[in-house]
Each structure stands twice: as structure tokens, then as C-alpha cells.
Amino acid sequence: MSEKITCTKGLYKEFSRKGGAAPTATHYCPGCGHGILHKLIGEALADFDLQDRCVMISPVGCAVFAYYYFDCGNIQVAHGRAPAVATGVSRATDQVVISYQGDGDLASIGLNETLQAANRGEKIAVFFVNNTVYGMTGGQMAPTTLIGEKTITCLGGRDPMTQGYPLHMCELISSLKAPVYVERVALSDPANVRNARKAVRKAMEIQRDGKGYTFVEVLSPCPTNLGISPVANNEWINQEMMKEFPVKNFRDLTAEAMAFQRPQSDFSTASLEKIFDLETTVPPVSGATVQGEAQVKIAGFGGQGVLSLGIMLTQAAQAAGCQVSWYPSYGPEQRGGTSNCSVIVSDSPIGSPIVYQPDLLIAMNRPSFERFKNDVKHGGTIIYDALMGEVEIPEGCKGIAVPAQELADQAGNSKGANTIMFGVMMATGMTKLPDEAFVKALEESFAKKPKLIPINVELLKVAKAWAAKHF
Amino acid sequence: MATKLVKGNTAVVVGALYAGSDCFFGYPITPASEVLHEASKYYPMLGRKFVQAESEEASINMCYGAASAGHRVFTASSGPGISLMQEGISYLAGAELPTVIVDIMRAGPGLGNIGPEQADYNQVVKGGGHGNYRCIVLAPNSVQEMCDATIKAFELADKWRIPVYVLADGVLGQMIEPLSFPEKAFQPVADNSWAVAATPETRNNLVTSIFLDFDQLETFNNRLQKKYAAIEEEEVLFEEQQTSDAEIILVAYGISSRICKSAVEKARAQGLKVGLFRPKTLFPFPKKQLQALAAGSGVTFISVEMSNGQLADDIRLAINCSRPVELVNRLGGNLLTLDQVKEKILAVAGK
Numbered sequence: 001m002s003e004k005i006t007c008t009k010g011l012y013k014e015f016s017r018k019g020g021a022a023p024t025a026t027h028y029c030p031g032c033g034h035g036i037l038h039k040l041i042g043e044a045l046a047d048f049d050l051q052d053r054c055v056m057i058s059p060v061g062c063a064v065f066a067y068y069y070f071d072c073g074n075i076q077v078a079h080g081r082a083p084a085v086a087t088g089v090s091r092a093t094d095q096v097v098i099s100y101q102g103d104g105d106l107a108s109i110g111l112n113e114t115l116q117a118a119n120r121g122e123k124i125a126v127f128f129v130n131n132t133v134y135g136m137t138g139g140q141m142a143p144t145t146l147i148g149e150k151t152i153t154c155l156g157g158r159d160p161m162t163q164g165y166p167l168h169m170c171e172l173i174s175s176l177k178a179p180v181y182v183e184r185v186a187l188s189d190p191a192n193v194r195n196a197r198k199a200v201r202k203a204m205e206i207q208r209d210g211k212g213y214t215f216v217e218v219l220s221p222c223p224t225n226l227g228i229s230p231v232a233n234n235e236w237i238n239q240e241m242m243k244e245f246p247v248k249n250f251r252d253l254t255a256e257a258m259a260f261q262r263p264q265s266d267f268s269t270a271s272l273e274k275i276f277d278l279e280t281t282v283p284p285v286s287g288a289t290v291q292g293e294a295q296v297k298i299a300g301f302g303g304q305g306v307l308s309l310g311i312m313l314t315q316a317a318q319a320a321g322c323q324v325s326w327y328p329s330y331g332p333e334q335r336g337g338t339s340n341c342s343v344i345v346s347d348s349p350i351g352s353p354i355v356y357q358p359d360l361l362i363a364m365n366r367p368s369f370e371r372f373k374n375d376v377k378h379g380g381t382i383i384y385d386a387l388m389g390e391v392e393i394p395e396g397c398k399g400i401a402v403p404a405q406e407l408a409d410q411a412g413n414s415k416g417a418n419t420i421m422f423g424v425m426m427a428t429g430m431t432k433l434p435d436e437a438f439v440k441a442l443e444e445s446f447a448k449k450p451k452l453i454p455i456n457v458e459l460l461k462v463a464k465a466w467a468a469k470h471f
Numbered sequence: 472m473a474t475k476l477v478k479g480n481t482a483v484v485v486g487a488l489y490a491g492s493d494c495f496f497g498y499p500i501t502p503a504s505e506v507l508h509e510a511s512k513y514y515p516m517l518g519r520k521f522v523q524a525e526s527e528e529a530s531i532n533m534c535y536g537a538a539s540a541g542h543r544v545f546t547a548s549s550g551p552g553i554s555l556m557q558e559g560i561s562y563l564a565g566a567e568l569p570t571v572i573v574d575i576m577r578a579g580p581g582l583g584n585i586g587p588e589q590a591d592y593n594q595v596v597k598g599g600g601h602g603n604y605r606c607i608v609l610a611p612n613s614v615q616e617m618c619d620a621t622i623k624a625f626e627l628a629d630k631w632r633i634p635v636y637v638l639a640d641g642v643l644g645q646m647i648e649p650l651s652f653p654e655k656a657f658q659p660v661a662d663n664s665w666a667v668a669a670t671p672e673t674r675n676n677l678v679t680s681i682f683l684d685f686d687q688l689e690t691f692n693n694r695l696q697k698k699y700a701a702i703e704e705e706e707v708l709f710e711e712q713q714t715s716d717a718e719i720i721l722v723a724y725g726i727s728s729r730i731c732k733s734a735v736e737k738a739r740a741q742g743l744k745v746g747l748f749r750p751k752t753l754f755p756f757p758k759k760q761l762q763a764l765a766a767g768s769g770v771t772f773i774s775v776e777m778s779n780g781q782l783a784d785d786i787r788l789a790i791n792c793s794r795p796v797e798l799v800n801r802l803g804g805n806l807l808t809l810d811q812v813k814e815k816i817l818a819v820a821g822k
């Protein structure tokens with residue numbers, strides 16, 4: 001004997017998705033509260049003219065087949081994830097979204113999703129059916145099971161020493177700032193159903209107006225799993241359940257809450273070109289010809305600008321119209337606060353972006369020098385900071401000690417040591433890139449602080465002049 | 472065509488935006504977080520929707536919601552996060568929802584570390600969650616391909632109503648290369664034939680993965696298998712480098728294939744007949760092409776991967792173990808080196 005729904009406002013006239021011999025009967029047990037709550041929600045959907053712009057989310061639990069009944073768009077989802085799915089639907093469509101959930105789904109497996117969606121103030125209506133027990137899976141203890149209440153997984157009654165206490169969802173939700181409306185109602189007698197109807201309508205009005213998050217907890221009978229008659233179940237709700245879960249309003253900010261709309265998505269090519277700043281791409285240096293490949297490793301302490309020096313070289317290669325790749329040290333390589341990057345400049349597509357045997361090593365400190373010096377190719381060059389003092393250059397390699405800080409200070413730009421290094425790199429000719437490419441790279445690097453461009457270009461000249469005298 | 476230097480992780484977001492994705496939901500995890508950062512920056516600039524979710528479970532389910540509504544949606548994560556998403560991905564497959572998932576792989580198992588590895592191969596290529604399902608898996612190997620594969624992923628997701636992965640690793644995510652931006656942005660339209668878009672046209676639609684009747688579920692499963700077979704027919708992508716006369720064929724995808732490219736050049740310079748076969752789709756796996764290569768006399772395959780032979784297994788399956796399949800790999804976040812691959816080539820060549 002299934003309960004017969006007589007008022008089908010907002011619900012399908014016949015439940016064809018359910019099929020079977022009784023197309024107007026629900027799949028719920030006799031005396032179950034779900035049918036009543038369905039009627040109340042369906043009625044509000046119809047009365048507020050929401051069916052064409054509403055999505056109902058069916059959970060996992062006894063209401064898993066809510067989509068048999070609600071005459072609106074329907075989505076069935078994984079256990080406990082309804083508020084996350086609702087978030088996705090709501091953000092995408094900015095229409096009315098309902099998350100219909102039971103106590104296991106909402107307060108146990110989906111507690112995180114429940115609280116987080118509430119805390120974000122998603123524009124969703126959550127209807128929470130609390131009957132203190134898992135229905136569909138056969139009567140196990142729920143987070144809302146009362147102390148002493150017997151279920152098949154707490155045969156002796158829920159013992160707080162081993163099973164904790166009932167979880168109060170309205171109380172939890174109303175401790176958050178964002179929710180607009182939080183109320184607990186019951187379906188245990190006509191007076192309570194009337195109040196429940198008011199709460200449902202209020203929640204749906206708030207959704208219609210796009211004001212934010214609403215949460216309505218509904219104390220509901222599950223005579224099947226409580227093993228008592230529907231009448232006894234309703235009495236138990238009034239006498240026992242309401243002691244633990246007082247029926248009342250916890251929050252009503254309807255008057256203060258402002259309707260808000262999500263922005264329209266902009267799909268235009270022009271807007272994309274604007275945000276990625278594509279109009280201002282610098283044309284490559286003309287007449288530049290790079291032949292072969294240069295592999296560069298730049299290493300130093302984190303904070304020494306190692307990675308950005310590498311990016312500047314990458315920009316120079318890009319300006320010269322070359323193939324180029326930049327790869328930073330990352331993960332385990334970063335231990336000990338040192339960092340390094342690999343830059344490969346080439347006339348043909350680049351294989352591995354990782355430099356194992358550099359043609360050119362830029363070592364900004366001693367540990368980096370010691371770590372990479374023996375990897376440098378025979379005939380390669382090591383540019384290092386002169387402050388490191390005496391070092392031993394491997395056989396067959398050339399070492400250039402650059403007094404970068406001193407040169408920068410002399411040029412009146414104490415922050416320019418890295419640009420000096422960049423200039424020396426340029427002066428070695430090892431990167432195979434023309435000088436104009438280095439200038440372009442500086443222009444691009446300092447595009448946001450154009451004042452700094454001339455002094456840095458000046459530093460390039462200083463470095464080049466120094467290099468001409470020293471190697 | 473505008474070209475800019477960008478990171479692999481950024482290129483993914485560029486691709487998604489040009490593909491008409493208007494929803495991104497994600498959770499931070501190294502080395503995929505930059506995708507989240509870039510999405511948080513660019514999506515709102517265009518009125519598109521960005522949410523930093525409370526977990527990977529939530530992000531994949533937010534994707535489920537936006538995909539149900541017919542919007543182009545994506546998320547990005549790395550190994551541990553992908554493991555958490557598997558439940559949701561099974562549901563996406565069961566409800567036939569188009570979604571793009573970017574996996575910037577790190578080293579595992581467990582928390583492992585944030586170094587690059589390719590050990591998500593099995594969980595991504597073979598299904599990963601419960602049920603008889605597959606996802607399309609694209610494996611880019613450059614910054615340009617990170618963008619292009621993401622665009623392709625959205626196209627395939629819509630075409631087949633299927634979750635599509637872009638499978639990359641920490642190196643591809645972190646590296647910078649020039650990116651040629653797409654010429655034109657795609658203008659998405661929801662497919663009203665199945666989407667639940669909160670509109671009058673879609674009011675009667677239902678998104679679900681439930682089939683209570685065993686026979687109906689079997690029929691549905693069989694239909695999915697047919698779809699996967701059609702994908703295997705139509706969507707295979709691969710690349711070859713000097714395989715025609717090769718006696719040793721390296722097989723690699725993603726960053727490993729870049730290392731192999733250099734290895735092949737070095738080996739050829741030494742007069743060794745070495746080639747590279749690079750699957751660009753891992754599902755569908757280029758079985759026929761590998762079979763054809765295996766039919767050549769005396770070929771030895773070397774699977775070059777940053778995982779424990781997960782790719783090698785698929786090569787063996789594809790060629791029905793008809794030729795030897797050697798393995799050269801690194802694990803734990805260590806990158807394969809060129810020397811390692813060269814040594815293996817020499818060992819196989821008997822030099």
C-alpha cells in the first residue's frame with residue numbers, strides 16, 4: 001500500500017519514470033513524511049511559477065527517486081554531494097536549485113558539502129528530512145538518532161559514550177553568517193504541517209527572488225524503520241524528537257537580504273585578447289638568425305632572482321624568434337633553499353627541456369657553482385659572482401668572475417646586479433642571440449615599470465663594456 | 472597569430488577559456504595549483520564562474536552540476552586529488568556528462584611528494600572509479616599542446632558525452648614555452664536534448680546514472696562499450712619519429728617523450744636505428760599502429776615512463792606480447808635522464 005498523493009500541483013500527474021502498476025502512487029512507505037514534503041514543495045514550485053526555471057536534485061536515500069515526482073528539471077547525484085552539485089548548477093545557470101536530502105546524506109557523508117555550501121551562501125534551497133534513521137539502507141543509526149534510540153546498528157540504543165550525540169543541523173547552519181533563512185519544522189500533525197508549508201513557501205520565495213541560501217529541516221516520520229505505527233511515530237516526534245530538535249525559526253533575514261545576480265559569461269574573442277594583452281605583443285627582432293642550440297643553467301639561492309633571470313633570457317630568445325624553453329627547479333630539487341632553471345635556445349624544436357650539460361652556467365652562489373660546475377660541457381663557460389672569491393674552474397671550461405654588485409653600484413643602480421649578469425651573458429655570445437633581443441627582453445620585463453627601462457638598458461652597456469675589457 | 476611565453480599550467484586555462492568553458496571548480500594541490508590560480512584570475516574577469524571548492528570531491532561534483540546544465544566545465548588536480556575525484560568521475564561517466572579533468576601528475580603513492588611522475592596512468596586510463604567505464608585521455612608534451620589538448624578535450628567531451636582527461640605532469644605544468652594563442656574563441660551552446668538547464672525547453676530532462684532493472688543496466692553498459700569502441704576507431708592520435716626503419720622503438724608520452732626525442736637524435740647520430748612512437752591519446756590507445764610496428768622484423772620496444780611499467784603493460788597488450796617490451800623508468804619524483812635512456816638503448820642494441 002503506497003501513499004496516494006492527491007494534490008499534484010508541481011508534481012507529475014502520473015509518475016511514468018517510476019512505472020509499475022500504480023502510476024499515481026509513490027514509492028514511499030505508508031505513513032512516510034516524504035510524500036507530504038513533496039506535495040508542499042511541488043505546490044510552492046507551481047504557485048511561484050518556478051517549474052520552468054528550477055532544478056531539483058535527488059540525493060541518495062529514500063528520496064533517491066524524487067525525480068519520479070517533481071515536474072521540473074531533475075538531476076540525480078552521488079551520496080552526500082547534492083550541495084556541491086547544486087553549487088555547480090546554480091553558478092552555471094543562476095536559476096532556482098533545490099537540494100533535497102535525508103539525514104545520512106546531509107549530516108553524515110555530506111556534512112562537509114552541506115556546511116560549505118551554506119557558508120558560501122549559495123543560492124540553493126536545502127530541504128533536510130530528519131527522521132533519525134537511515135531509511136533506504138535498512139534502518140542504521142543516523143547522525144540524528146536520539147540518545148537511547150534503538151536502530152539495527154545500535155541495538156541497545158544510541159550510547160553517547162561510543163556513538164556520540166545527535167547532530168543539530170539547524171543550530172550548526174545558523175552559526176554561519178551567510179544563510180538567509182533557517183527553520184526547523186515537523187510533519188507530525190496538521191498544525192505542524194501548516195507551519196512546514198509556510199517554511200517551504202518562504203524558502204522558495206527567497207529562491208525565486210535570488211536572495212541566497214535557505215535551510216529547512218523537516219522532522220519526519222519513518223514508521224518502517226522505527227518499527228512503530230505512523231500514529232505512534234508522529235506522537236514520538238512531538239514528544240521525544242522535539243525535545244532534542246526544537247521546532248522553531250533560527251534565522252530569517254528575508255527582509256535584509258538583497259537579491260543578487262551572477263554575471264553573464266563573456267565568450268568574445270576580443271575580451272580574451274584584451275585580458276591576455278595580445279594586442280601588445282612585441283614583434284620579433286628582424287634579421288636575427290640563430291644557428292644551433294644553446295643550453296643554459298642558472299642557479300643560486302632562492303630570492304636571488306635566478307628564475308626571473310632565466311625568464312628574461314627566454315624573452316630574449318622569443319624576441320629573436322627562436323625556439324625556447326624554460327624549466328624551473330621544483331619539488332625535491334628545491335631543497336636547501338637553492339633554486340635553478342634550465343633555458344634552451346634553439347633553431348629547431350626542443351627535446352627535453354631539462355639542461356643536464358650546460359653550454360653556459362650562471363652561478364650566483366658557491367653551493368650552486370659546486371653543484372653544477374662539473375656538468376658544464378667541455379668548451380663551456382661559467383659566469384659566476386666575483387663575491388664568491390677563489391674558485392676552481394673545471395678543465396676545458398672558461399670562468400668569468402663578474403663583480404655584478406660593484407658594477408651596478410658604480411652605475412648608480414644598486415638593484416641592477418642581475419641585469420649586469422644578463423649583460424655579461426649577452427656579451428659572451430654563448431646564447432647565440434643578438435643584442436637587440438636582450439634589449440627587447442628588458443623592455444618586456446619592465447613593461448609594467450617603464451621608468452626602469454632606460455637605466456637597465458644602460459646597465460647592459462656597462463656590462464658589455466666591462467666584458468670587452470675582461471675577456 | 473599572437474605568441475606569448477606562458478607556463479604549461481597557464482596554457483591549460485587559456486585553452487579552456489578559448490574553448491568556451493565558463494565554469495571552473497578546483498581545490499589546491501601542488502603541482503596543479505597554478506591552474507586554479509590562473510582560473511581564479513581570468514574566469515571572473517569575463518563573468519565566468521570560479522569556485523574554490525572545499526575538496527576534490529566537491530569540485531568534481533560541482534563539475535557534475537554545471538555539466539548537467541550543459542555548460543563547458545573543468546577542474547584540475549594531481550594524483551591524490553584525482554583519487555578523491557574518482558567517485559564523481561564514475562558518476563559523470565554513468566550519467567554521460569561532458570567534463571574536462573586536467574591531471575598534473577605528482578609522485579605517489581599516498582602523499583608521496585610533489586615531484587613529477589606518470590604513475591596516475593592506470594587510475595586515469597583504465598577508468599579508476601567503479602563500473603565499466605572509460606574516459607578519453609589526451610597526453611600533451613609541450614606548452615602549446617597543453618592549450619591545444621585542452622581545447623580538443625572540450626570538443627571530444629561534448630561530441631561523445633564523456634569525461635575527458637588532459638594528462639600531464641609537474642614538468643609540463645611548470646615549464647615555459649611560447650604559446651600561439653588560438654585565433655577565435657568558441658561560442659558554447661547547451662545541448663537542450665539532454666541538459667538540465669533550468670529552462671522551459673529542458674524541463675522534462677533528467678540526468679541520472681540509475682538503472683534499477685538489471686537488464687536495462689546491462690543494455691546501457693553495452694551501449695557504453697560500443698561508444699568506447701567507436702572512440703577507439705575514430706579518435707586515436709599519435710606521433711612517430713623515425714620509426715620506419717627502427718630496430719629499437721621507444722614508446723613514451725608526455726614529458727618522457729620529449730626526453731626520448733633528444734635520445735633518438737643522439738642515437739641516430741651514433742648510427743643506431745632508433746625511433747620514437749608517442750601516443751597522444753592514451754585512451755583510445757594506438758593499438759593498431761603499435762601492432763603494425765611490431766610486425767616489422769626484430770623490433771624491440773622500450774617503454775620510457777616515470778611509472779612502474781604501467782605504460783609497458785599497455786604496449787604488451789596492444790602487440791599481444793609478440794615482441795620484447797623493455798622498461799626504462801624513474802620513480803619517486805625523479806626525472807628520467809637522457810643518459811639513462813641512452814644507456815638502455817645501448818644495452819638493447821648490444822653495444
Ligand code: SF4
Pocket residue numbers: 027028029030031032033034062131135136221222223224225
Ligand atoms: S524507509 Fe522510512 S523514510 Fe524511507 S520511504 Fe519508508 S518510511 Fe519513508
